[in-house]
Amino acid sequence: MNSPNALCFGEEFPATGVPCHVEVSPSGLTVRFQDDARGLGELSLSFSTVSVSAGGLDHDQLVLRWGLTSQVQTLYLKDPAVIRAFRSAAPPVLTKHLDETAATVRRVRSRNRTVWAFMVAVIGGLVLAVWFSTDVLVGWAVDRIPVEWEKRLGQSAYQDFLVQQTVMKEGASVAAVHEISQRLLEHILDNPYTFEISVVKNDVVNAFALPGGYVVVFTGLLEQAKSGEEVAGVLSHEFNHVLERHGLERIVKQLGVVAVIGIILGDQQGLAGVMKQVGVELLSLKFGRAQETEADVTGLQLLHRARIDPDGMITFFQRMSEQEQGRVEWLSTHPMSTARAERLKKEMALLSKTVPEPFTFQWETVQASAGAVRR
Amino acid sequence: MKSEILYPGAFPMARVELTAGEAIKAESGAMVASSPTIDVESKMEGGFLGALSRKFLTGEKFFFQTLRASRGPGEVLLAPTVPGEIVMMELDGVNEYMVQKDGFLAGDEMIKLDSQMQSLSRGLLGGEGFFILKVSGKGTLLLNSFGAIHKIELKPDQEYIVDNSHLVAWSGTTSYNIERAASGWVASFTSGEGFVCRFRGPGVVYIQSRNPGGFGAWVRQFIPVSE
Numbered sequence: 001m002n003s004p005n006a007l008c009f010g011e012e013f014p015a016t017g018v019p020c021h022v023e024v025s026p027s028g029l030t031v032r033f034q035d036d037a038r039g040l041g042e043l044s045l046s047f048s049t050v051s052v053s054a055g056g057l058d059h060d061q062l063v064l065r066w067g068l069t070s071q072v073q074t075l076y077l078k079d080p081a082v083i084r085a086f087r088s089a090a091p092p093v094l095t096k097h098l099d100e101t102a103a104t105v106r107r108v109r110s111r112n113r114t115v116w117a118f119m120v121a122v123i124g125g126l127v128l129a130v131w132f133s134t135d136v137l138v139g140w141a142v143d144r145i146p147v148e149w150e151k152r153l154g155q156s157a158y159q160d161f162l163v164q165q166t167v168m169k170e171g172a173s174v175a176a177v178h179e180i181s182q183r184l185l186e187h188i189l190d191n192p193y194t195f196e197i198s199v200v201k202n203d204v205v206n207a208f209a210l211p212g213g214y215v216v217v218f219t220g221l222l223e224q225a226k227s228g229e230e231v232a233g234v235l236s237h238e239f240n241h242v243l244e245r246h247g248l249e250r251i252v253k254q255l256g257v258v259a260v261i262g263i264i265l266g267d268q269q270g271l272a273g274v275m276k277q278v279g280v281e282l283l284s285l286k287f288g289r290a291q292e293t294e295a296d297v298t299g300l301q302l303l304h305r306a307r308i309d310p311d312g313m314i315t316f317f318q319r320m321s322e323q324e325q326g327r328v329e330w331l332s333t334h335p336m337s338t339a340r341a342e343r344l345k346k347e348m349a350l351l352s353k354t355v356p357e358p359f360t361f362q363w364e365t366v367q368a369s370a371g372a373v374r375r
Numbered sequence: 376m377k378s379e380i381l382y383p384g385a386f387p388m389a390r391v392e393l394t395a396g397e398a399i400k401a402e403s404g405a406m407v408a409s410s411p412t413i414d415v416e417s418k419m420e421g422g423f424l425g426a427l428s429r430k431f432l433t434g435e436k437f438f439f440q441t442l443r444a445s446r447g448p449g450e451v452l453l454a455p456t457v458p459g460e461i462v463m464m465e466l467d468g469v470n471e472y473m474v475q476k477d478g479f480l481a482g483d484e485m486i487k488l489d490s491q492m493q494s495l496s497r498g499l500l501g502g503e504g505f506f507i508l509k510v511s512g513k514g515t516l517l518l519n520s521f522g523a524i525h526k527i528e529l530k531p532d533q534e535y536i537v538d539n540s541h542l543v544a545w546s547g548t549t550s551y552n553i554e555r556a557a558s559g560w561v562a563s564f565t566s567g568e569g570f571v572c573r574f575r576g577p578g579v580v581y582i583q584s585r586n587p588g589g590f591g592a593w594v595r596q597f598i599p600v601s602e
Contacts, residue, residue: 004469007548009577015528016579019469057473057547065531074531074577076548080468170597 004034005082010073022077024085031075047090052064054082054101059108062086119223134253141373142248147192147212150248153211158196161216166201172369173222174199176361180232180308181215183359184239187305197235199370205320209238211247222370225316228359232306233313236299244290244298300347307358314344377485389453389481389517395443403482409442410449412468416441425508427465433477441484448589453481455519462524462543462581468513471547475507477587483514487569497553503550509547518544519590522585529576537572540586546578 007017008031023030028047033040033303055063055076058077077083087095123202168174181197182287193213202218209215216237217231225231241247287295318341377392378397388407391399395412406415442451455461461480466472473491482488491509510516518524520543527535530551539553551574574580 003468007469007515007577009531011530015530016467016470017548017577055548055550057545059550061548073529076470076577077545097410199406285424 002032005077005079006031006032007076008073009076010067011071013368016077020075022075024082024089026089029086031180034187041052047094050094052094052098052101053089061103075334110352138252141252142245145327146249150245151193154210154214154247154337158210158212158214159214162200164199168199168201168219171359171364173367174323176228176359176363176366177217177222177231179359179361180228180235183306183308184236184302184337187302188239188243191243195239195242207238208239209235209242211242211245211371213242215242219370223367224320225367226319226367227363228361229309229310229312230316230355231312232303232308233299233316234312236302236306236308237295240295240302240357241287241291241297244294246287248293249291250287293340293343296344297347300344301351303356304351307354307357310344310348310351314341314348317341317344377514378463378517380463383460384402384533385458385460385522387454389461389463391451391481392448392454393442393451394448395444395446397442398484399451399481400441400484400486401451401504402455402479403440404481405453405455406440406442407452407454409451410444411449412444412447412449414443414445416443420445421456439488442518442526443570453517457519457521457572457587458459459520459522459583459585460527461517461519461569463572464516464518466510466513466516471509471511472516472544473507473547474510474518474544475542478518478520479508479510480519482510482516483512485517486510486512488557495550510544518582520580521587521590525582525584527574527580527582529574529578529580531577533576535576537574537580538586539570540588541582541584543581543583544574545574548576549580550575556563 002021002023004019004021005021006020008020009017017197019034021032021034023032029050031045031047033042047063052062053063053065054076055061060078062083064075064077065072067073077086078296087098090098134264177197177199183196185191185195190257195213195219197215199217199219199222203220203223204218205220205224206216207215215235217235221234223233225234242290300310300313376394376397379390381388383388393399393413409415457477464472466483466486479488487510489509489511493507507559524543527537529535538556545551551572553570554573556569556571
């Protein structure tokens with residue numbers, strides 16, 4: 001007895017069918033049942049007595065029916081070899097119908113494949129679109145945030161910070177920072193911000209800018225700098241973070257797509273609440289590499305317009321990265337690489353030659369004033 | 376291999392007796408206890424990619440375990456994770472069964488397990504996900520359900536409607552369409568049934584008396600929400 005390759009169903013048969021072995025001959029089919037207990041034995045069917053259709057879960061089974069309406073029996077064939085043998089042996093009347101059925105099955109499968117391919121393409125496309133358009137979306141959202149609102153946001157963080165610090169109100173160092181800032185600010189084109197700069201007593205070699213134009217310079221930075229031009233380099237860089245709205249871009253990026261959509265739809269006020277929830281802190285925001293490069297380049301251009309020697313910017317960065325790496329906080333957020341210095345030198349070469357105008361202060365006096373604070 | 380179901384009902388356990396050298400495949404983590412002669416082997420059915428696709432696509436566990444009586448005859452006790460019945464069936468080598476994810480408990484070593492992709496409409500609305508397990512071959516198969524298991528026998532062309540997510544397994548000779556439970560969209564959802572599967576025979580359909588998703592939603596309302 002050959003192993004079963006088909007299932008036979010009928011009124012008297014169990015729901016799972018009776019396994020049987022089907023053989024195709026030129027005149028018809030021979031069905032042999034394994035289950036002799038039922039007394040089914042062997043059955044011969046001529047092609048003229050059967051009707052053909054496709055069945056099963058995926059329409060991939062050949063279904064043959066025969067018998068009277070009350071006692072129809074059905075055969076489910078799945079073995080490809082048997083189906084092929086049936087198709088080659090059966091008369092054209094049957095196979096014509098079979099071809100139509102096969103065509104239907106192929107159509108269904110191809111439609112399923114198309115639908116799947118389409119779905120995969122759509123989902124993949126969406127993922128790629130979101131991936132590549134993040135910067136565009138963020139830029140769009142940031143453009144819609146009014147400067148006034150940005151100022152309020154920066155101001156509150158600035159005031160909170162200053163409360164815990166000793167702010168220098170007068171002295172040579174304050175005057176110098178003021179002079180450097182004024183020289184730079186005069187040359188900013190279309191400045192929507194009113195910059196506020198504070199000198200804070202602290203050994204940390206650092207300076208930072210908050211959204212809205214609030215800048216903090218630590219006395220540690222003034223002590224380590226060798227000239228006013230070096231401080232001007234750092235300040236110019238920080239001012240340009242504000243002007244390019246880098247802080248806002250980081251906030252929006254950190255808050256994610258939901259916030260971006262909220263802002264685009266006009267809910268800018270809600271952003272403060274979301275920031276609070278997510279725990280985004282302005283003071284610990286780190287800028288991205290692209291933003292640093294942008295602030296470098298625009299900072300350099302600003303120095304050039306203000307006729308401040310741009311060499312100071314590069315030398316300060318380089319010197320600081322060589323020594324005291326651990327204590328120079330500014331470098332932890334602004335890592336100085338050779339590539340960055342090279343880039344700045346290249347940008348500098350593109351600028352027209354101008355004669356730098358020196359500052360009016362004596363740098364030694366400024367440093368003495370900044371250093372005296374500590375003693 | 377001889378199997379019996381102990382403690383039929385909500386918390387059953389399957390006892391499988393193995394002669395020396397015999398083995399069964401079981402869902403990873405299904406073994407409760409065994410004779411000391413039984414060795415546990417972890418196997419990625421269908422190779423690494425097959426196992427990976429089963430893990431991510433059907434939600435079945437990455438590995439199946441093979442329990443082999445390599446050091447003499449012995450017995451193994453197996454139980455599913457969720458409370459519910461275990462059903463034992465003999466595969467005849469011709470009938471194939473589609474099993475929803477989590478439905479497979481154990482089976483003869485000769486049984487073949489494949490991931491099968493469903494059509495988009497069945498995958499989205501059928502309640503079993505896009506991928507199901509196709510079980511074929513000859514030998515004993517143990518399925519488990521959430522709640523009691525009920526067998527529906529369908530004659531050729533006989534139809535039966537099953538709420539999606541109550542399906543456990545169905546034979547490959549049946550076919551089914553997804554349709555709305557009621558004639559209107561609103562009525563379909565307000566009745567709480569949403570979509571249903573209209574099965575057409577011949578074949579058998581195993582259904583479970585409880586809906587895991589519905590139970591999960593019911594439990595969720597008692598879980599305190601953290602601030």
